[in-house]
Amino acid sequence: MSVRRLHRRPLMNEEARKRWVFLGIMLSIFLAAIESTVVATAMPTVVASLGGIRIYSWVFSGFLLTQTVTMPLWGRFSDLYGRRPVYLAGLATFLAGSALSGASQNMVQLIVFRMVQGLGAGALMTLGYTIIGELFGLERRARMQGYISSVWGLASLMGPWAGGLLTDHVSWRWVFYINLPFGAVAMALIAGALTGVSKPARRPVVDGMGVGLFAAGVSALLLGIVEAGRVGSWSQIEVVGLLGLGVIVLAAFVAVERRAVEPIVPLRLFGNRMVLAAVITRFLAGMAMFGALSFVPLFLQSVTGASATRAGLVLTPFVLGWVVMSVVSARLVLRVGYRTVVVIGMASLTVAFLLFWRWSVTLTSASAMVDVLLAGIGMGMVVVPMLIAVQSVVARSDLGAATSLTQFFMSIGGALGLSLMGAVMSQRLHAGLPMVEALHGVFVVGAAVCVAALASAFMVPSGRAQDLARSEMRGEPTRVGG
Numbered sequence: 001m002s003v004r005r006l007h008r009r010p011l012m013n014e015e016a017r018k019r020w021v022f023l024g025i026m027l028s029i030f031l032a033a034i035e036s037t038v039v040a041t042a043m044p045t046v047v048a049s050l051g052g053i054r055i056y057s058w059v060f061s062g063f064l065l066t067q068t069v070t071m072p073l074w075g076r077f078s079d080l081y082g083r084r085p086v087y088l089a090g091l092a093t094f095l096a097g098s099a100l101s102g103a104s105q106n107m108v109q110l111i112v113f114r115m116v117q118g119l120g121a122g123a124l125m126t127l128g129y130t131i132i133g134e135l136f137g138l139e140r141r142a143r144m145q146g147y148i149s150s151v152w153g154l155a156s157l158m159g160p161w162a163g164g165l166l167t168d169h170v171s172w173r174w175v176f177y178i179n180l181p182f183g184a185v186a187m188a189l190i191a192g193a194l195t196g197v198s199k200p201a202r203r204p205v206v207d208g209m210g211v212g213l214f215a216a217g218v219s220a221l222l223l224g225i226v227e228a229g230r231v232g233s234w235s236q237i238e239v240v241g242l243l244g245l246g247v248i249v250l251a252a253f254v255a256v257e258r259r260a261v262e263p264i265v266p267l268r269l270f271g272n273r274m275v276l277a278a279v280i281t282r283f284l285a286g287m288a289m290f291g292a293l294s295f296v297p298l299f300l301q302s303v304t305g306a307s308a309t310r311a312g313l314v315l316t317p318f319v320l321g322w323v324v325m326s327v328v329s330a331r332l333v334l335r336v337g338y339r340t341v342v343v344i345g346m347a348s349l350t351v352a353f354l355l356f357w358r359w360s361v362t363l364t365s366a367s368a369m370v371d372v373l374l375a376g377i378g379m380g381m382v383v384v385p386m387l388i389a390v391q392s393v394v395a396r397s398d399l400g401a402a403t404s405l406t407q408f409f410m411s412i413g414g415a416l417g418l419s420l421m422g423a424v425m426s427q428r429l430h431a432g433l434p435m436v437e438a439l440h441g442v443f444v445v446g447a448a449v450c451v452a453a454l455a456s457a458f459m460v461p462s463g464r465a466q467d468l469a470r471s472e473m474r475g476e477p478t479r480v481g482g
Contacts, residue, residue, distance in 0.1 A: 017193040018135050022144060024189030025128040026151050028091055031179050031186070032124040033152040035098075035117065036063075037159025042167040042175045049172065052107025061226050062111050066118035068411045069218045073211060074123040075130060075404025076264045079397055080206070083131050084194045088187060090123020095183040102176035117176075125152075126404040131194070133391035133399055138469050139334060142388050146330030149384050153323040157316065210264040213253035221246030222415060229419030232426025266401055274338075274393045274468070277459035278386040278406050281342065283413040284453035285382050288349065288446045289375065290414030293318070295421060295442050296356070296372065302435045304363050317369045321376025322383075329381045330388060338389045338468070339460040345381025346454040348374055353447035357440055382457075383410070389460070392469035421445050 039059065047053050078086040097117025104110035132144050166174045224242030228234045257263040269275045297311035306314075325345075332341050352375035359368070387406060394402040421442040428438035461468055 017195070020189050020193035021131065021135060024186045024193065025131060026148060027182055027186040027189070028124045029128045029148060030151050030155045031183055032094065032121045033155035034159045034162065035121060035179070037156050038163040038166075038175055039114075041160045041163035042172040045167050045172045046110070047107075050104065050107045050110060052110075055107055055111065057230075058111045059107075059114050062115040063118040063121070064411075064415065065219060065222050065226075066115045067122040068222060068408065068415070069215050070119055070122035071126050071408040071411065072214070072265055072401065072404045075126050075400035075402075076266075078127055078130060078400035080262060083127060083134065083400070084190070087123060087127045087131065087194075088191060090120050090127060091183060091187050091190070092120070093117075094120025094124060095180055095187075096120070098176045098179040098183070102173040126407045127400065129387060129391075129407070130400045130403040133403060134396065138388075138392055138466060141391065142330040142334055142465075143327075145384055145388055145391075146327035149326035149380075150323040153319045153326070157319045160312065207256070207260040207262055207264050209256050210253060210260055213249055213256060214264055217246050217249035217253055218412075219246075220249060222412070225415050225419045229422040232423050232430070234423060265405070266398055269394065269398060269402055269405065272393060273459065273461055274389050275402055275405070277456065277461075278390045279409045280456045280459065281346070281382060281453055282386055282406050283409040284449055284456060285346070285349065285379065286410035286413030287417035287420075288353065288449040288453060289379055290417055293375075294418055295425070295439055296368070299359060299436075299439045300363070300365070300368060303359075303361055303439065306365065310365055314365055314368045314372060317373035318376035318379075321373045322380040325377045325380025326384045330384050332381075333385045333388060333465045337462060337464050338385050339457070339462045341381050341385045342460050343454070343457045345378045345385075346450065346457045347378075348381065349378030350447060350450040350454050352378060353443055353450050356443040357447060359436075359440075359443075361436060382453075386460075388465070389468070392465065417446070417449065 043056060043059065046059075047056055074086060074090055094117055097113055097115075097120055100113035101110055101117055104113055129145065129148065132148060133141055135141075136144055162178075163175050166172070166178065220242050224239050224246060227236070227242060228239045231239070233239065254267070257265055257267055270279070293315070296315065300306040300311040300314055329341050329345070352371055355371040355374070359371075387403070390402050390406055391399060424441045424445055425438045428441045429435070433441075
């Protein structure tokens, strides 16, 4: 169907198409988000079935590695080739990885197929946010992005429960197979409704050298970060070697990108103050929160003697606070601007970490829930507003690259925070300190990162969201496509 004929269709038909696309994206992002947590509760059964206890951690690390590395690549490919074909390719890759993971006969196969799954997952989150940014004007975009973030939060909350249920009552293989029917529905919705796509005016020039250098450099960097967290030291020869290799390769990548006709990562985006503020703020927020969040259940179990179930329940207010404030903050930015909302959010996150630092053996679950809720509120007031801000200030031709960069740096920040804080805990335990003191050191590092993030929040330009947005990104687009 031609774009001209699509323009003649009634407005309600266009609105219906947008709703179906939105539903398909919500379903896809739900699958990608739940996959990050649903596998954890199934792994003891998986190890009993497949063996491979010494390498099973790569089931998680491999997924994280390929998901993170490919985020900017998927985003830029969607700018060059269109949202619909690239998103459907990512979703198909994710579903293929799910099917193969469920059919794995040994741990090595499961790790490889989980990495395939991660390749696709890198597209679902970033391109889902990108398509929403392209389909709706500023006010509706703010509302829709809040809903999408809520889906992510609820999926993360349901993951461990769903994984345990499927493993206990069906089979661990259905932790992966369950994605297939829902993914097929999402694919049908998006393929059918995200139409009216115009072909590029000219054939895109793929920066093959840039793709290779970026993937190699980020992979080496992430492997170094993961290894540092595993051994509890940043001075091991393997860690230093991987980090050094990553830095050298990424330096070569920057040099190549400066000369590329169609750069995979348009370096000019970092010259935009809003994009730079979003990258730094989300990197530091991810570093603090996703790093330390892993140690909250450990504190409750190791220091206060709480059960695993009760320790897990303590994190529920964090997710609920994030979900609610994602929706609320998306609307607040239209009234008071981005800077005010983000500064308040980072201040809340900083206070939460200071409260974590005061935790002791006498900590109760109720007190921990209140402190964790404050952290969730803070994250909800940072992540979505900065996403909306970036999508409102860049040209449509850079929307995929800009959106994926904010997601990428938050993921890198989370991996770095987890590794850094794990190393701090290991060093303090090695020095003979009790667990409570070792974990206090973790929370102090998190608080220091939060203070830096709070300072970076003041980089966000002041003013009303409507006034800061590019004119082309304020109103509703005239067609469903991309």
